[in-house]
Amino acid sequence: MACEGAGFGPFRDKKENMKDKNRSSRPPGRLAILGGGAAGLAAGYYAASAGLDFTVFEAEQSAGGMCRTLSIDDFRFDLGAHRFHDQDSRLTQEMKDLLGEKLPVIEVGSQIYSEGRLIDFPLSPFNLLRNIGPLGAMNAGLHLLSARLAGRGRDEDNFERFAVHKYGRPIAKRFLLNYSEKLWGLPCSRLSLAVSGKRLKGLSLTTFLLEAFTSGRIKTRHLDGAFYYPEGGFGGIIDGLTGFIGSGRIRTDSRVTRVLHRNGRITAVELNGRETVETDRVISTLPLPLFISMLDPPCPPEIADLSRGLSYRSLILVMLLLNRASVTRAGTVYFPDPDFPFNRVSEPRNRSARMSPAGQTSLLAEIPCGGKGAACPNDAAVAVRSVVDSLIRIGWIRESEIIETHAERLTHAYPILETGHESRVGRIQKYLESFRNLRLIGRNSLFKYTHFHNMMRQGRAVIEEGFMVHSS
Numbered sequence: 001m002a003c004e005g006a007g008f009g010p011f012r013d014k015k016e017n018m019k020d021k022n023r024s025s026r027p028p029g030r031l032a033i034l035g036g037g038a039a040g041l042a043a044g045y046y047a048a049s050a051g052l053d054f055t056v057f058e059a060e061q062s063a064g065g066m067c068r069t070l071s072i073d074d075f076r077f078d079l080g081a082h083r084f085h086d087q088d089s090r091l092t093q094e095m096k097d098l099l100g101e102k103l104p105v106i107e108v109g110s111q112i113y114s115e116g117r118l119i120d121f122p123l124s125p126f127n128l129l130r131n132i133g134p135l136g137a138m139n140a141g142l143h144l145l146s147a148r149l150a151g152r153g154r155d156e157d158n159f160e161r162f163a164v165h166k167y168g169r170p171i172a173k174r175f176l177l178n179y180s181e182k183l184w185g186l187p188c189s190r191l192s193l194a195v196s197g198k199r200l201k202g203l204s205l206t207t208f209l210l211e212a213f214t215s216g217r218i219k220t221r222h223l224d225g226a227f228y229y230p231e232g233g234f235g236g237i238i239d240g241l242t243g244f245i246g247s248g249r250i251r252t253d254s255r256v257t258r259v260l261h262r263n264g265r266i267t268a269v270e271l272n273g274r275e276t277v278e279t280d281r282v283i284s285t286l287p288l289p290l291f292i293s294m295l296d297p298p299c300p301p302e303i304a305d306l307s308r309g310l311s312y313r314s315l316i317l318v319m320l321l322l323n324r325a326s327v328t329r330a331g332t333v334y335f336p337d338p339d340f341p342f343n344r345v346s347e348p349r350n351r352s353a354r355m356s357p358a359g360q361t362s363l364l365a366e367i368p369c370g371g372k373g374a375a376c377p378n379d380a381a382v383a384v385r386s387v388v389d390s391l392i393r394i395g396w397i398r399e400s401e402i403i404e405t406h407a408e409r410l411t412h413a414y415p416i417l418e419t420g421h422e423s424r425v426g427r428i429q430k431y432l433e434s435f436r437n438l439r440l441i442g443r444n445s446l447f448k449y450t451h452f453h454n455m456m457r458q459g460r461a462v463i464e465e466g467f468m469v470h471s472s
């Protein structure tokens with residue numbers, strides 16, 4: 001599998017690095033890593049391994065960004081259901097070395113709640129057929145056939161066309177289009193194909209038919225319910241990384257407020273509007289439009305315009321602490337139906353028993369909001385109530401079982417991948433390439449729908465590809 005780190009963002013190719021190598025023999029200088037989420041800590045981890053001089057500047061009180069785990073009484077919650085994907089053997093081994101036995105493999109599948117039933121996710125053909133019944137299956141099959149006859153690959157320039165072509169409208173609508181519109185806050189006809197991530201990988205017409213006609217005896221490879229998950233929450237990985245880096249190199253409560261530059265180089269960053277720190281090189285993981293807005297002198301107006309067109313979806317995370325042993329058996333349950341305010345609900349205990357006290361459990365509901373869709377509710381109590389009412393309605397919980405509720409807002413949860421965003425982002429990145437001592441990594445900096453293991457690869461790539469030696 002190709003390493004994402006090799007081809008993302010404003011990175012220069014090997015030939016350019018060789019040119020730099022010949023040009024400069026300066027020793028590595030001070031490196032400023034902006035943002036202490038997974039990407040910033042990844043850069044810090046590999047920089048520390050390489051013995052470099054660096055500081056991570058993080059705005060919040062603690063590092064970890066979206067990969068943190070919160071403690072509420074004796075309960076623990078990730079900021080949205082997280083799991084560690086085993087996609088890169090070197091990285092997996094490094095994380096195992098860091099966490100030891102605290103990083104077990106667990107096996108728990110996900111499901112979709114649709115029309116009162118639970119269906120395996122990613123969509124399992126056998127389970128799907130069993131749930132939609134023979135008539136539903138025939139209707140879905142006819143639509144799929146007609147979508148396929150309409151032409152292979154034709155008109156697949158947005159997610160709606162892609163999904164309808166691949167699965168036929170009834171299946172696409174019920175399981176993919178409703179869900180995606182809820183998650184991204186835009187009609188699927190305005191969403192890029194990139195929103196599917198790798199979720200649809202392996203669910204081709206062939207695998208569908210194979211599994212359906214063998215009554216599920218031949219399970220196809222897209223059914224992947226096994227993953228690594230740290231005991232006590234995904235934040236265990238963050239604790240491992242911060243422990244390795246050392247707290248002296250991570251400055252929390254240090255919000256970058258200005259990025260000063262001169263002659264094609266970033267020269268300093270301003271923190272909290274009052275302190276200026278000089279730097280030789282910068283790795284930014286900050287949201288791309290935020291970084292652009294902080295440049296001093298300002299960027300050209302056309303770049304500022306392009307950047308203002310990029311936006312992010314937020315999540316309201318509603319946490320319910322429950323006085324009962326268990327609610328579901330799934331890792332995550334997806335809710336495509338527009339009647340539910342949330343797009344997914346997870347039960348942290350099903351990932352690690354340490355997420356709640358013995359005999360008690362919890363639920364975490366994710367409500368997407370903001371960006372280009374409906375605004376986020378201002379009142380946390382309204383969000384909590386909407387979740388509680390929905391879960392009582394479907395019989396998952398009773399009011400009397402609720403010990404406590406809590407809500408958190410996660411801004412910049414998802415870069416909104418509208419059709420055409422690649423070219424806008426590409427033009428901004430092209431402009432930023434003119435800064436010789438700057439690299440961008442991270443989900444919101446690169447404006448990509450991508451995951452923790454890719455943050456680690458990006459951090460590794462930027463340090464190991466010679467940025468510190470060849471970019472002065």
Ligand SMILES: Cc1cc2nc3c(=O)[nH]c(=O)nc-3n(C[C@H](O)[C@H](O)[C@H](O)COP(=O)(O)OP(=O)(O)OC[C@H]3O[C@@H](n4cnc5c(N)ncnc54)[C@H](O)[C@@H]3O)c2cc1C
Nearest residue numbers: 035037038039059065066080082083255256442443451452
């Ligand atoms: C609901 C949800 C579920 C997910 N599930 C998974 C999963 O199962 N598996 C997986 O691999 N990935 C998952 N991800 C993706 C994963 O969380 C991200 O890929 C990862 O957290 C991105 O890290 P980052 O460092 O790029 O961004 P962030 O985590 O957003 O970190 C950016 C950091 O920069 C800081 N910052 C912002 N502004 C400033 C400033 N001005 N100055 C200084 N610091 C600043 C922020 O406080 C933050 O700490 C999920 C994401 C979400 C939202």
